[in-house]
Each structure stands twice: as C-alpha cells, then as structure tokens.
Amino acid sequence: MTTTSTSPHDSRLALLLVTPALVVIAGIALVPIAATVWEALHQHDLRLPWLGRPFIGAGNFIEALGDARFREAVAHTVAFSAISVPLELSLGLALAVLMHTVRRGRGLVRVAALLPWAIPTVVAALVWRLMFENVATAMRVDWFSDPLTAWIPIVVADVWKTTPFVAVLLLAGLQTIDPEVYDSARLDGASPMRQFLTITIPLLAPSLVVAAAFRTLDALRIFDVPYVMTAGGPGTATEPLSMYAFAALMERLRFGYGSALSITLFALTFVVALASVRALSRATPVEPS
Amino acid sequence: MSAHHLARVAAIVLVVGLLGPIAGMMAASLLPETRVFGGFPWTGPLTLTTEHYAALIEERGFLLPIRNSLIVATATTLVAVPCATLCAYALARLPMRGKGVLLALLLAVSMFPQISIVAPLFLVLRNIGLLDTFPGLVLPYVTFTTPLAVWLLTGFFRQLPRDLEDAARMDGASRLRVIRDVVLPVAAPGLASTAILTFLYCWNEFLFALSFTLGPEHQTVPVAIALFRGRYQIPWGQVLAAASIATLPVVAIVLAFQRRIVAGLTAGAVKG
Amino acid sequence: MPRLVGLVWLSCAVVAACGSTASERPRLTFSGSAVGAEGTLLRTQLARFSQRHPGIDVDIRITPDAADQRHQLYVQWLNARMVTPDVLQLDIVWTAEFAAAGWVQPLKEESVDANDFFPAAIAADRWRGVLYAVPWFVDVGLLYRRVDLFDRPPASLEALHGDALAAVQRGQAANGLVWQGARYEGLITVFLEYLTACGGRILDERGEVAVDSAAAVRALTLMRDGIGTFVPRSVVTSQEEQVRFSFQNGQSAFMRNWPYAWTLLQDERQSSVAGRVGVSFMPAASGGRPAAALGGGQLAINKFSRHPALALSLVEFLTDRDQMLERARVASQLPSRRSLYDGDELARAMSLPIGDLRAAIESAVARPVTPVYSEVSQLLQVHLHRALTRQEEPREALTEAAREMRALFARTGLSGQDAP
Numbered sequence: 001m002t003t004t005s006t007s008p009h010d011s012r013l014a015l016l017l018v019t020p021a022l023v024v025i026a027g028i029a030l031v032p033i034a035a036t037v038w039e040a041l042h043q044h045d046l047r048l049p050w051l052g053r054p055f056i057g058a059g060n061f062i063e064a065l066g067d068a069r070f071r072e073a074v075a076h077t078v079a080f081s082a083i084s085v086p087l088e089l090s091l092g093l094a095l096a097v098l099m100h101t102v103r104r105g106r107g108l109v110r111v112a113a114l115l116p117w118a119i120p121t122v123v124a125a126l127v128w129r130l131m132f133e134n135v136a137t138a139m140r141v142d143w144f145s146d147p148l149t150a151w152i153p154i155v156v157a158d159v160w161k162t163t164p165f166v167a168v169l170l171l172a173g174l175q176t177i178d179p180e181v182y183d184s185a186r187l188d189g190a191s192p193m194r195q196f197l198t199i200t201i202p203l204l205a206p207s208l209v210v211a212a213a214f215r216t217l218d219a220l221r222i223f224d225v226p227y228v229m230t231a232g233g234p235g236t237a238t239e240p241l242s243m244y245a246f247a248a249l250m251e252r253l254r255f256g257y258g259s260a261l262s263i264t265l266f267a268l269t270f271v272v273a274l275a276s277v278r279a280l281s282r283a284t285p286v287e288p289s
Numbered sequence: 290m291s292a293h294h295l296a297r298v299a300a301i302v303l304v305v306g307l308l309g310p311i312a313g314m315m316a317a318s319l320l321p322e323t324r325v326f327g328g329f330p331w332t333g334p335l336t337l338t339t340e341h342y343a344a345l346i347e348e349r350g351f352l353l354p355i356r357n358s359l360i361v362a363t364a365t366t367l368v369a370v371p372c373a374t375l376c377a378y379a380l381a382r383l384p385m386r387g388k389g390v391l392l393a394l395l396l397a398v399s400m401f402p403q404i405s406i407v408a409p410l411f412l413v414l415r416n417i418g419l420l421d422t423f424p425g426l427v428l429p430y431v432t433f434t435t436p437l438a439v440w441l442l443t444g445f446f447r448q449l450p451r452d453l454e455d456a457a458r459m460d461g462a463s464r465l466r467v468i469r470d471v472v473l474p475v476a477a478p479g480l481a482s483t484a485i486l487t488f489l490y491c492w493n494e495f496l497f498a499l500s501f502t503l504g505p506e507h508q509t510v511p512v513a514i515a516l517f518r519g520r521y522q523i524p525w526g527q528v529l530a531a532a533s534i535a536t537l538p539v540v541a542i543v544l545a546f547q548r549r550i551v552a553g554l555t556a557g558a559v560k561g
Numbered sequence: 562m563p564r565l566v567g568l569v570w571l572s573c574a575v576v577a578a579c580g581s582t583a584s585e586r587p588r589l590t591f592s593g594s595a596v597g598a599e600g601t602l603l604r605t606q607l608a609r610f611s612q613r614h615p616g617i618d619v620d621i622r623i624t625p626d627a628a629d630q631r632h633q634l635y636v637q638w639l640n641a642r643m644v645t646p647d648v649l650q651l652d653i654v655w656t657a658e659f660a661a662a663g664w665v666q667p668l669k670e671e672s673v674d675a676n677d678f679f680p681a682a683i684a685a686d687r688w689r690g691v692l693y694a695v696p697w698f699v700d701v702g703l704l705y706r707r708v709d710l711f712d713r714p715p716a717s718l719e720a721l722h723g724d725a726l727a728a729v730q731r732g733q734a735a736n737g738l739v740w741q742g743a744r745y746e747g748l749i750t751v752f753l754e755y756l757t758a759c760g761g762r763i764l765d766e767r768g769e770v771a772v773d774s775a776a777a778v779r780a781l782t783l784m785r786d787g788i789g790t791f792v793p794r795s796v797v798t799s800q801e802e803q804v805r806f807s808f809q810n811g812q813s814a815f816m817r818n819w820p821y822a823w824t825l826l827q828d829e830r831q832s833s834v835a836g837r838v839g840v841s842f843m844p845a846a847s848g849g850r851p852a853a854a855l856g857g858g859q860l861a862i863n864k865f866s867r868h869p870a871l872a873l874s875l876v877e878f879l880t881d882r883d884q885m886l887e888r889a890r891v892a893s894q895l896p897s898r899r900s901l902y903d904g905d906e907l908a909r910a911m912s913l914p915i916g917d918l919r920a921a922i923e924s925a926v927a928r929p930v931t932p933v934y935s936e937v938s939q940l941l942q943v944h945l946h947r948a949l950t951r952q953e954e955p956r957e958a959l960t961e962a963a964r965e966m967r968a969l970f971a972r973t974g975l976s977g978q979d980a981p
Contacts, residue, residue, distance in 0.1 A: 013464055014383035018391065021376035021435050028410070028432035029398040035409035046640055047662045047932065051974050095303060101296045110547050112304040115311060118539045118550075120493040122511040123532040127314045130525060164307060168551055221402040224495045228515050242404045242496075250500060251633060253640055255408050262405040273400050420641050503641055 033266065036259045044256035053256075060260035069236055070261065073244040077268075080155070080240060081219035087159050088215050089208065092166025097200075099167060100174045113164035121161065121224035128157035129229045147237030150230050154238060157225050162218070166211045173207030174200070205283040213276030220269050241265045311536065318342070318529035341530035351531055353505050354513035360423055361509060362491035365430040370484050373435050374476075377442030378468055382454070392443070395436035403433070403496045414501060421503040429497045434487045441486070441553055445479035446472070482553030485546055489539065510535045587868050589875055592622040592635075593650025593858065602891045610878050617871055622646050628746065632935070639664035639863065647866040648875050651694055651859045653685050653927065654746075654934045659861065660688035661932035666862040666869055668692045673877060677898045681855050685927045693861060695880050696897035698888060700856035701921045702754050704843050705808060705816040705826070707834060710734070714841035718758045718783065721815065721844055725791040728814035737791030739804045740817040742784075744946040747800055749928060749938055750854035751817060752945055755780040757926045760849035763941075764929045770970070772941070773963035776849070781948050781955035783846075788949060797949050809834060817843065819856065823913045824893045840914060842921040855925035857897065886910055895922070933973055940965045 040060055044053045064070045099109050116124065132143050132153040143149045177200070185195050201208075223242040226232055232239035232247075239247075242265060249258030319337045345351040380388055410429060411420070419425035449472070457471045458464075473480070498509045505513070514531045517524060543550065595603055607619045622645065624631045632655060638646075639659065651659065659665045670676075673695050675683055682696040704721070706714060710733050715721035725737025741747035753763065761776030771777070788794055795803070801818060805825065808816035809832045816822075829835040845851040860879060862872040878884065885896040890910035895918065901907050902919045929937060941962050948958040 010383050010464065011385060014379040014385040017375040017379035017383070018385065020372045021395075021439055022391070024372065024432055024435055025395065025398050028428055029401060029406065032406035032409040032413075033401065036405055039408055045973075047636075047658065048973055049663055050661070094299075098296055098299055098303065101293075102300050105300065107547065108304060109300055110551060111543060112307040114543045114547055114550060115540065116307050118489055118493075118543050119311065119536050120495070120511045120514075120539075122493075122495055122515050123314075123535055124310075126514065126528055126532055127310050130317075130529070131310065131313075160307070160310070217400050221404070223404065224511075227495075242402060245404045246407070246496070246500075249404075249408050249411075250637065253636065255412070259408045262402065262408065265402045266405040269400060269402055273397065415641060421643065503638060503643055 036266075037263055039256060039259040040263045042256045044254070044259075046253035046255055056256070060257045061264075063257065064260055064264065069239075069244060070241075070264075072236065073239055073241040073261075074264070074268075076238065077220055077222070077240040077242075077265075080151070080222065081216055084155050084158050084219050085212060085215045087155070088163050088166050089212055091159065091163045092211065093170055093204075093208075095163060095167035096170035096174055099171050113167055115164075116161045117165040117168075119161075122228050124157050124161045125225045125228040128153055128160070132156075144230060145234055147234055150234060150238045154225050154229055157229065158219070158222065162215060166215060169211045169214075170204060170207050173204045177203050206280060209276065209280045209283045213273070213280070216272050216276070217269050220265065220272065241268075311540075314529055315533045315536070318526070318533045320526075322524070322526040341526040342534075345527050345530050345534070349527065350505065351513065351534065354508055354510045355534065357423075357502075357507055358492055358509040358511075361426050361430065362488045364423065364427045365434060365491045366484050366487045368427065369431045369434045369438055369487050370480060372431070373438030373442055373483065374473075374480065376435075376439045377446055378472065380439070380443045381446035382451075383464075392440070395439050399433065399436040399440075401433075403429075407496070407500050411500060420501060421507050423507060425501050426498060426507070426509075429501070430491050430494065433494075434490050437490075438483045438487055441483050442476075442479060445476065445482075449475060478549065478552070481546070482549045485542060485550060486553055489542065492535075492539065587617055587871060589617060589619045589648065589868060589871055590622050590646035591619055591648045591650075591875070592624055592646035593648075593860075594626065595621050595623055596626060599892045599894075602888060606879060606884050606887070610875060613878070614871075614874065619875065628652055635659070639865075642865045644863070644865050644867050647863050647868055647872040649861050649863060650697065651861050653682070653696075653855065653857050653859060654930075654938070656686045656694045656859055656861065657688050657930045658932045658934060660691070660693040664864050665693050666864050666866070666872075668695065668862070668873070672873070673880070677900050679897060679899055679922050679925075681922075681925050681927050682857060682897050685855070685930050686859055686861075688930070688932075694859035695861075695876055697858045697860045697880055698885070698894040699897045699922055699925075700819050700821075700895065701853035701918070701925050702750055702817060702843060702856075703820060703840050703853065703921065705818060705822065706839050706841070707734070707811075707814050707837055708839040709837045710814050712839075714839065715844050717844050718755070718846035718849075722783070722787060722791070725787070725815050729791045734812060734814040736793045736807065736813040738787060738815040738817070739793065739796055739799065739807045739813045741800050741804055742788075742796035742946075742949055743798050743800050744942050745800060746938055746942070748942055748945055750856065752780065752784065752941075753854045753926055753928060754817070754843045754852060755784055757852035758843055758846045758849045759783070760846070770963045770966045772966065773959045777959050778955050779846075781945065781959060785949050785951070785955060797946065820895055820913055820918070821893060827912065850924070852924050852926040853921045855922075855927045857895075931970075931975060933969055933975060936969055937966055940969070 041055060041057055042053050043051065043056045043059065045051060095113065099106070099113065102109055135141075136143055141149075143153055181199055181203075182195055185199060190198070221242055222240050223246065226238050226240055227243055227246075230238045232243050236244075241261065245258050245261035245265060247258075248254050248261055252258070318341055319339065321336060321338050321340070379385060380392065385391075406429075414420045414425045419428075453471050453475065454467050457467045462470070492509075493511060494509070495511045495515070498512045499515070502508045502512060508516075510531075514528065514535060517528050517531065591603075591607065593603070594600070603621065607621070611618055624634055632652070635649060635651075635655070639662070649665075651665075656665070660667075670692050673692070675692060678696050679699060682699055683692070686692055686694040686696060704714065710728055711724055715724050721738070727737075728734045729737045740751045742751065756763065756772075756777055759776045759780040761774050761780060762771050765771040788796065793807075799807075801822075804816055804818055805822045807813045808818075808822075809826055811833045823838070823840065826832050826838050827835050842851055842853045860876045862869055862876060866872050880897070882898060882901060885898060885901060886906060888894045889896055889901075889907060893911060893913075895911075896902075896907065928934065931937065944953065944958040944962040947953040948955045953961075
C-alpha cells in the first residue's frame with residue numbers, strides 16, 4: 001500500500017478541522033464546569049440578592065457534609081449504582097449470548113433489544129409506574145409509599161431500559177472471538193460452562209469493563225427515572241444526588257450550594273472514570289506483534 | 290431440552306419482556322381511562338377509543354411540544370454532525386499533536402454529569418436572553434452530542450480503506466476535495482448512524498430541556514409529558530397517548546435503521 | 562462542503578425565525594386562579610377591561626391551583642426573567658419574598674388608593690416601606706358552629722373547648738371541633754389563631770422570634786390536648802375540604818375554616834346542616850385577644866413586564882369597587898376595600914353576616930412578612946406537626962423551631978426590624 005507523504009499543510013488543515021468541535025467543547029462544557037467549581041466556592045442565593053455573592057471557600061461543602069439530605073442522596077446514588085450495574089451487566093451478558101446463538105429471528109431480537117434503549121426515559125418511567133401501580137392495586141401493596149420498596153420500580157425501569165444497550169456492546173465483543181478457540185476447547189473436553197468461564201469472560205473483559213464504566217457513570221448521574229416516577233418520594237427517600245442538586249438550584253435557587261452538590265457528583269464520576277481507564281488498560285490484552 | 294431450545298424459549302421470553310411494556314402502553318392508550326387504571330383490563334368488553342388522542346391535541350395542544358422537539362433535534366443534528374465529521378476526519382487521517390489528549394477530552398466531556406453545568410449555563414443563557422429559546426437548548430445539546438459523534442466517526446473513518454483517498458490525492462486533489470468527493474460518499478453509512486444517534490439523544494433528553502425551557506412554546510416532548518404530573522391526578526389516558534406519540538418516531542427509526550444503529554454503537558465501543 | 566454550510570445556516574435561520582414572534586397589539590397576560598365560578602368571573606371582568614381599553618387584549622395563563630405549585634412556577638418564571646405574565650395573583654405571604662428578590666414592580670401608594678384597604682392586608686404587601694402589591698380579596702379564619710346545638714358563640718377559647726367536649730359527651734356529634742392540621746400552610750394559620758388567642762406572637766414587635774414563648778407553648782398544648790378527646794385524630798391529615806365535609810355531614814359541632822365554606826354549607830343539595838350554621842371568630846383565651854388569621858390574594862406586576870403601565874391599569878381595574886363587589890356576589894370573595902363594608906351593598910351581595918366579618922378582618926393577624934417566609938413556614942410546620950402527633954413535646958418543638966428560625970434569619974441577613 002502506497003503512503004502519501006504528509007505535509008505541514010496537512011497539520012494546519014487538521015487544526016482547522018478540529019477547531020469547531022474544540023470551540024464547542026471548550027465553550028459549553030469546559031468553561032461552565034470551571035464556572036460551577038468557582039460558583040461552588042461562593043454563597044449565591046438568587047432569592048436574596050441583597051446578600052451579594054461573597055466568597056466563602058469551602059463553606060458550601062462543609063454545609064453539605066452536615067446536611068442529612070445530602071448524605072442520604074449520596075448513599076442513594078451509590079447504592080443504586082451498586083445494585084443496578086451488576087444486574088445490567090449480568091442480564092446484558094445473558095442477552096448478548098442469546099443474541100449470539102439465536103439464528104432465526106435475529107432481526108426481531110435486535111429490535112427488541114434496541115427499542116427500550118431508544119425510547120425517551122420519561123416514557124419508560126411512566127409506563128413502568130403505571131404497571132407497578134396496576135400490580136399494586138391488584139396485590140394491595142403500595143410500592144410508592146414505602147421508602148425502600150419505592151426503589152424497586154426505579155431499578156426495574158432502569159435495568160429494562162439499559163440492559164439491551166449493554167447486550168449490544170457485549171455482542172460486538174462476542175462476535176470478535178474466534179470460534180476456533182471454542183472448538184479446540186471442546187476437543188479438550190471442556191464443558192460449556194468451563195468454556196464460558198475460561199474463554200468467553202477473559203476475552204470479553206475489555207468490553208465488560210467498557211460496559212461497566214458507561215453504565216456506572218450513567219447510574220451515578222441518574223435523574224429522569226426518579227424525577228418522573230417518584231419525584232424523589234416518599235419524602236426524599238428515592239432522591240439521588242443529581243435530583244437534590246437540581247432541587248437546590250432550580251427550586252430553592254441556591255446556586256452556590258447547588259453548584260457544590262453538582263461538583264461533588266462530578267468528582268464522584270471523575271473518580272469512577274479514572275478507575276475505569278485503569279481497569280481497561282489492565283484488562284486489554286497486549287497485542288502480539 | 291437442548292441448549293438450542295432453551296435459547297429459543299429464552300429469546301421469546303425476552304422479546305416479550307422487552308417489547309411488552311411498549312406495546313402495552315400503546316394498546317392501553319386506546320382504552321377508556323377507567324380500564325387503564327385500577328387493575329389490568331382482563332375482564333369485560335373491550336371498547337377502543339381515541340378520546341385521549343383527541344383531548345391531547347385539542348385541549349393540551351400537544352402538537353406544540355412535538356414541533357419543538359423536531360426543531361431542536363434537527364437543528365442539533367445539522368450542527369453537530371458536520372462539526373464532528375470534520376474533527377473526526379482530522380483525527381483519523383491527518384497528523385496532529387495531542388490527538389490522544391483531544392480524544393480523551395472529548396470522552397471526558399461526554400461523561401460529565403449534566404447537572405454539573407446547569408447552573409452557569411442557566412445564568413449565561415439568562416443574561417444573553419437565550420433562556421426559553423431554541424438556540425438556548427441547541428447549544429448544550431450540540432456540546433453533549435459532538436464528543437460521542439466524534440468518537441463514532443473517528444472509529445468509522447479509521448476503518449475505511451485508504452486506497453480511494455490515496456488514489457485521489459495522487460491525482461492531485463486537495464485534502465478538502467478528497468473529503469468532499471471521495472470520503473463522504475463512502476462514509477455515508479457512518480454519517481447516517483451518527484445522525485440517527487444524535488437525533489435520538491435530542492429527542493429523549495430531559496434535564497437540560499427541563500432547566501432551560503419554561504413555557505409551552507419551547508418545551509420539548511419529554512418535558513411536556515413529565516409535566517402532566519403535578520395536577521390533581523395523573524390523567525393516565527392522555528399520558529399514555531402522549532407517550533405513544535413520543536415513541537412512534539423512535540419505533541419507526543429503530544425499525545428502519547436497526548443495523549445502522551447497532552453498527553454505530555459498536556464501532557465506537559470496540560475500536561475505541 | 563458549501564452546501565453543507567449553507568444547510569447549517571439555513572437551519573439556524575429557521576430556528577431563529579421560529580423563536581421570535583412579533584405582535585402589533587399589546588397583549589397582557591394574567592396569571593392566577595381561573596377555575597370554576599372564579600374563572601368565569603375573571604374572564605368576564607377581563608373582557609370588560611378590554612372593552613374599556615380598546616386595543617389591549619388580556620390572556621389568562623393557567624397555573625396549578627395548589628398554592629405550593631403555583632409558587633414554584635412563579636419562582637421559576639420570575640427568576641428566569643420571563644416577561645410574561647404581566648400581572649400575577651400572589652398569596653399574601655409571597656409578596657415580601659418576590660419584592661426582596663426584585664421580581665415585582667414597586668407601586669405608588671396614591672395611585673392605588675392604598676388607604677382604602679384593610680391595614681393588615683396592605684401592610685403585608687409592603688417591603689421596607691415600599692408597596693409592591695395590591696390586596697385583591699381577603700380571607701379570614703372563622704369559627705363555624707351548629708346553631709341548633711349552641712345558639713351563642715363561645716365567649717372564650719376555654720369555653721369553646723368545653724362546648725366541644727360537651728357535644729361529644731352528650732352524643733350530639735361525633736366530633737366536637739375540627740380544624741386543618743395536616744403538615745401544610747393551613748396548619749400555620751390555625752396555630753396563629755390559637756397563638757393570638759393566648760396572647761402570643763410568632764415575631765414580636767421588634768421582629769424577634771417569639772414562637773417559643775410561654776403563650777405559644779400554651780397554645781400548642783391546647784391544640785394537641787384536644788386531639789383524641791373532642792378533636793378527631795384525622796385532623797393531622799386534614800386540609801380545608803376534609804374539614805368542611807366533616808362539618809357539612811353533621812359529624813362536627815364546631816369547625817374552623819375560611820369564608821368560602823359558608824355558601825357551600827347553606828346549599829341544601831349537598832349539605833345536611835343547611836340553615837343550622839352560625840359563624841363567629843375564634844375567641845380569645847384569658848390573657849389574649851380574639852383574632853382571625855389573615856389570608857387572601859394580591860395582585861402584583863412582573864418587574865420584567867414589557868407593559869408596566871398597562872399592567873398597572875389592569876390591576877387598578879380589577880381592584881376597583883365595582884369589580885370587587887361583583888366578586889363578592891359571584892364568587893363569595895371578601896373585598897379588601899374597607900369602604901365597601903359601609904352601607905348595605907355588600908350585605909345584599911353576600912349572605913355571610915357582615916357585621917362580624919368587618920370586625921374580624923380589622924383585627925386579623927397576618928403571618929410574618931419576610932422574604933424567607935416559605936422556609937419559616939416549612940420548619941414551623943414540621944415542628945408543629947410533630948407536636949400534634951406526639952413525636953415531640955410542645956415546649957421542645959417550639960424551642961427547636963425558634964432556634965432554627967433565628968439561625969435562618971441570621972444566615973440570610975434578615976434581622977427582625979423588617980417585620981410589621
């Protein structure tokens with residue numbers, strides 16, 4: 001294959017082509033996140049303009065640490081992620097294996113996998129709310145009034161919506177595994193379960209880590225489903241951190257405090273993202289040259 | 290039962306479980322309100338009615354949020370995809386310092402919790418008068434869809450064979466010419482996938498729409514549906530009808546483009 | 562490539578075009594209660610306004626009827642500096658908040674004839690000496706009683722409780738007394754009446770927090786001790802309508818509620834006590850004074866309105882004597898102008914016995930006028946409700962509430978001197 005020489009002209013062109021995207025990212029993502037950090041260091045209540053916008057350093061964060069509602073919101077967020085992500089990964093893996101083995105009706109299964117992921121989250125939340133309320137009246141159980149059971153519809157709706165997406169990701173990984181590896185394992189007398197554990201999982205590891213990373217980040221950020229399904233209720237029992245930050249910002253108009261809450265969530269996702277990158281580099285096998 | 294039979298049964302159960310709620314929602318939107326709530330309508334005669342849809346359009350003016358969503362999603366796609374295409378081509382084909390950094394940056398931005406930038410964006414949009422306007426919503430949407438689009442398209446471009454491009458360049462065509470005449474036509478499938486995913490993101494987005502729009506003139510479909518709550522009782526009939534309307538375009542897109550969508554999703558994930 | 566760029570610009574232009582709508586005739590937008598008889602009346606009066614001011618149309622922007630939701634919506638709109646609605650109907654306790662935040666226009670006292678309004682009502686619409694809203698109608702807490710059981714109103718709070726207990730013991734009614742005790746704003750108004758009857762205040766004359774006084778503890782204890790004997794336990798989840806039904810169905814001898822209930826109680830088609838209802842105001846306990854809690858709607862002008870002068874003329878129109886008299890007749894809402902209570906026009910328009918009402922309104926007690934009233938109310942509601950449900954003793958509940966209120970005022974730089 002011939003290679004054309006690259007010129008400084010090309011480098012300049014590259015810069016030019018990259019600039020629009022860079023401007024957008026910098027202007028509407030990077031600058032605002034820095035602004036949020038700055039805002040979090042001030043007291044800024046939009047309903048009390050006479051107080052101005054004094055710099056209070058870590059004041060908002062200290063208030064948050066003493067705020068029971070904040071601690072609960074963090075606990076809710078972490079617990080929700082810890083429960084829903086493993087569920088989505090395992091169910092997604094099962095679904096991916098299924099999609100891989102099923103020959104006929106593959107199109108139908110694919111559509112079935114895509115539709116829940118593609119519809120608006122708001123719609124999914126409402127549909128599952130209705131279904132749970134119907135079940136509730138039939139079984140005389142009121143899911144939505146109990147602080148613990150109110151989480152069940154939320155988890156179900158989220159898992160229902162995102163498991164197919166995980167499956168699609170994992171399916172791509174499955175499809176890259178050379179069937180000959182399985183053949184030689186079978187000839188060696190390995191059972192299907194053993195094949196699964198010793199071949200599939202390790203080879204799928206990078207895809208699994210990517211899927212886990214994406215899902216964890218999404219689970220930490222969750223907002224739509226609890227907002228529409230339970231409005232964070234009963235009380236604030238199903239309120240994740242993003243919803244509390246939203247309430248502080250847009251309902252209480254405490255922009256300084258709400259910014260501190262948002263930055264806490266940002267820090268949480270940042271840590272998870274870093275950990276994922278680490279895990280990914282360790283899970284990706286080094287290509288033999 | 291053989292493994293194959295098991296798989297078959299599992300597949301059926303899964304398809305029902307995944308599609309059932311959606312189908313049920315659309316079916317229930319055609320039932321009178323009393324049958325929708327208060328126990329599954331298993332018994333009794335089934336009367337179908339389109340009263341909810343009629344009420345939706347006449348009483349609630351539901352066509353307005355649909356129009357708003359269409360405008361915002363289309364505008365975002367038309368801005369984000371070309372922007373991302375240029376960037377992705379540069380990353381895939383052209384020499385540049387700091388490519389890795391840029392890619393990492395793009396990925397990082399798409400992982401931001403959206404709530405983290407609501408506060409400053411709100412204040413800025415308010416001060417420049419773009420709150421409760423279409424551009425005010427398109428800008429954040431472009432920001433959150435461009436990184437993903439760049440990732441997808443970069444992976445896609447990298448997969449394309451260089452032969453055509455090299456041949457055209459050897460014939461003396463400039464880079465830009467090559468992009469326009471040679472690369473884009475071949476890349477059409479990838480562009481289509483990206484456009485579809487971008488459109489879907491905008492159609493479904495909730496948090497920004499909730500924060501930056503205030504009235505029915507600019508509220509999008511998810512916000513309009515979510516705000517049905519907060520009256521005395523949830524009018525389930527109308528909510529289901531609205532949800533069905535919101536879902537139909539998505540269903541159409543998925544049915545028509547399922548292969549593309551899967552290709553788009555996996556291109557970024559695996560190659561990235 | 563050029564085609565692509567052109568497409569992008571075209572879509573931007575389309576988007577921009579869809580965003581802007583210029584209109585020639587000035588349109589005002591009004592936002593407030595617009596359901597039922599009130600709604601029909603409002604539309605009639607707005608049409609009348611358009612007739613008198615040709616060229617101006619007024620639209621109604623519907624808001625949820627629940628006060629909290631309407632409040633939240635206003636806060637979002639005004640914080641976003643939306644230019645509509647031009648005129649807003651506010652609850653009496655919202656004016657200070659909106660004024661301090663810079664969301665509503667200051668008004669000249671003379672131009673709205675401020676002296677004609679009840680002092681307590683118009684005082685609640687002032688913030689730091691400037692007027693920001695005009696009282697549209699007033700609400701006062703009233704004591705309803707069954708005249709076939711008790712032909713005279715009780716002379717004191719102790720007498721009221723005694724009568725209520727007697728009614729239960731004699732089997733004349735299932736409950737002696739019902740009031741709104743759910744954890745919402747209404748609870749504050751009931752508490753305020755008991756508090757004033759016992760001689761206490763939420764904020765004292767200097768604006769300092771006084772809700773932990775001995776009088777307050779006495780008031781809250783009186784409220785709590787009735788529950789389970791002559792006050793049903795269901796009051797702690799009851800709002801206005803549940804209370805009304807209880808009295809209307811003959812289950813209670815006494816009820817504390819707002820004037821709106823009168824017309825419904827006299828409707829023979831739904832009320833079993835029609836013609837057997839008397840009304841007075843909550844009596845004083847020893848050492849206190851009788852006082853009703855003051856409520857009502859106010860009209861204010863959006864600070865960011867594009868037509869402030871037109872909005873002002875709409876406000877003046879809706880609050881003039883004729884429109885107020887019509888509201889009294891059609892929607893049974895009490896006028897906020899004192900002069901309407903002289904003469905017999907009002908008496909003929911409303912069936913509620915007016916003599917008592919004027920006195921009640923003159924001595925009505927307003928809730929604290931402060932920009933952070935919603936937070937004050939929230940924390941007070943929590944502690945009052947905990948005391949009523951016996952999760953806390955009244956003394957502890959009020960001490961804690963007072964502590965939180967003081968911290969709130971300190972944190973927000975609001976010392977007491979702003980309170981009336």
